[in-house]
Amino acid sequence: MKNAKNITELASWLNLSVATVSRVLNGKGESYRISEATIRRVFEAAKQFNYSPNRIARGLKLEKTDTLGLIIPDVANNFFASIAKTIELEARKNGYSIILCDSLDDETAEFELLNLLAGRKVDGVIIAPVGQNAQHVKNMQDTGMPVIVIDRYFPGIPIPYITTDNYAGSFDAVEHMISQGHKKIACIQGVKNTSPNTDRVRGYMDALKKHGIRPDPSLITGNDYGEQNGYVSTLRLMEPKDRPTAILTLSNLITLGALRALKEKGHRIPNDISIISFDEQPYSAFLECPMTTIEQQRDEIGTLAVKNVLELMKNKGTKDDTQILIKPRLIIRESVKNMNT
Amino acid sequence: MKNAKNITELASWLNLSVATVSRVLNGKGESYRISEATIRRVFEAAKQFNYSPNRIARGLKLEKTDTLGLIIPDVANNFFASIAKTIELEARKNGYSIILCDSLDDETAEFELLNLLAGRKVDGVIIAPVGQNAQHVKNMQDTGMPVIVIDRYFPGIPIPYITTDNYAGSFDAVEHMISQGHKKIACIQGVKNTSPNTDRVRGYMDALKKHGIRPDPSLITGNDYGEQNGYVSTLRLMEPKDRPTAILTLSNLITLGALRALKEKGHRIPNDISIISFDEQPYSAFLECPMTTIEQQRDEIGTLAVKNVLELMKNKGTKDDTQILIKPRLIIRESVKNMNT
């Protein structure tokens, strides 16, 4: 059984024109009133010769590639990997493939990636941007490319986004700490002036204020989402005698660093220090002290992201002001000590 | 500042032919002895008009897409996500992009994905296959598509592969257990008749035999790499009074299930049961009992995978018999109790 390499070969074998074969293969046989017999012959030949159309040629003609670009800061981070999985599956269901790009948390790389995707003529892009700057994302959108931002948003800049309600996540977590009698609560933050961080810190402060606790600036520390920041910040926070009784960590990697610091210094959770961490992880429940976490709805973010790019693609040109905030879920385990008893 | 949508537009603006512009843009200006001035003009115009060539058209003509397909069974699994990250980065360095595909541990999906990638005319594919069957992978290779298998191999079937030396991984782990005085050692396995599993089980048995312990078939249990298998198998293993003193778990998800079962039943590691787990995870060190793990060299696997597909693409047609086994590393922590004291 030979293989047909292209539609011309197939057509000539069938003694038909490429036009007819193309129409049949695209399910337009009926509407062109091509005879039953011909239709069947075409399909049989296609199957027999194991013919699969060249999507590159198709893409060139149709000016669409059935391809979506996905830019995330770290594929190895479970949070982003989970989202990527959902996006891939969801996209595939709709006939799209994903070009995966890891921006390495680097704004320059992200910029180049955007250009790369433009050159590759993806039909849309989903991006979890890394920096404070939205200009390059905005530019891409302005070229007519459908763009959905996930994991954050840019205040004042009209790019559709889907992200966690980070404010609520922090707020609930801190209220839970307060309900357990904590008053001196620290916060190890991520990159300043990015919406997730700003909102999480705001939620943290508002929860404190609501319960009559004045936020202490010296208890808000750190400057990026990485492990090292978690480590260093925790060491610093644990130094003074009047140290905090609880820490809110704003990313899973920060938490990892915090755990390392605590372990190194022999501090135990929750007896020596309480912790709530952003991001549920596969092992959260099985840590030395099962971790109370703020779980982002990764599946929902992913699903909505592709639903919305698809939407954007359909209604190209029309304004889209999708702004979706998804409530996270506080998973209460044992990492917050009850100080009331 | 307007944008040039294609090379024709750019050329006509420059009053040059598309041929000249194309040559300059592809760095062939020198060899065609195009004048300095023209070259500069072209580059300036290209930049000014923010021109980026249409890679689809380019791909159609050149019969290459600068694109690699990557098929893995579970993007959300840290083991595969880490490999995917390395592959993406490494590929990009060489001018290639990755089309990411999650096979959901399903052989039928995997088969379809392979066809999808063929239709998308990727220049090569890297696949971590899921089933016992290699036929579809072999077929793809037989069409002339460069294919590299990772994470496993198919005995007797000549497809180049890069995987962990799973035999050595198990062997070392079990020897370590034995050195700590364990004799009754169980093994929760993954999918039977797949090379990682076969080799891991073989390593486990050989280590026992080497130290004069007869492998007990009833201590080898389980049938897939998932969490549920770990859970159920662990429950079963822990039931009898003369239960094993140690368990070797053959995947990170199996381990997760085992941890859940142990926690549920109140068994503590390492006092009630010792464990060594395949796959190092971000939180391995911070579990209730820091886990001794067998760490696969994910970066190396990823790097070699792209190096080798690239190689294959260059030497298309020639036989490639790459068969790389990468030694894993035993990370000794505290999950194996010393029974000698």
Place this chain on the structure above:
DNA sequence: CTGTTAGCGCTTTCAC
């Protein structure tokens, strides 16, 4: 040194 042109594989308009 630069231009003209064929053609990559496909879809679709127009023609019969």
Place this chain on the structure above:
DNA sequence: GTGAAAGCGCTAACAG
């Protein structure tokens, strides 16, 4: 009911 042919944007062979 079906076919001929143009054209998507690019590269490269051929021509000067």
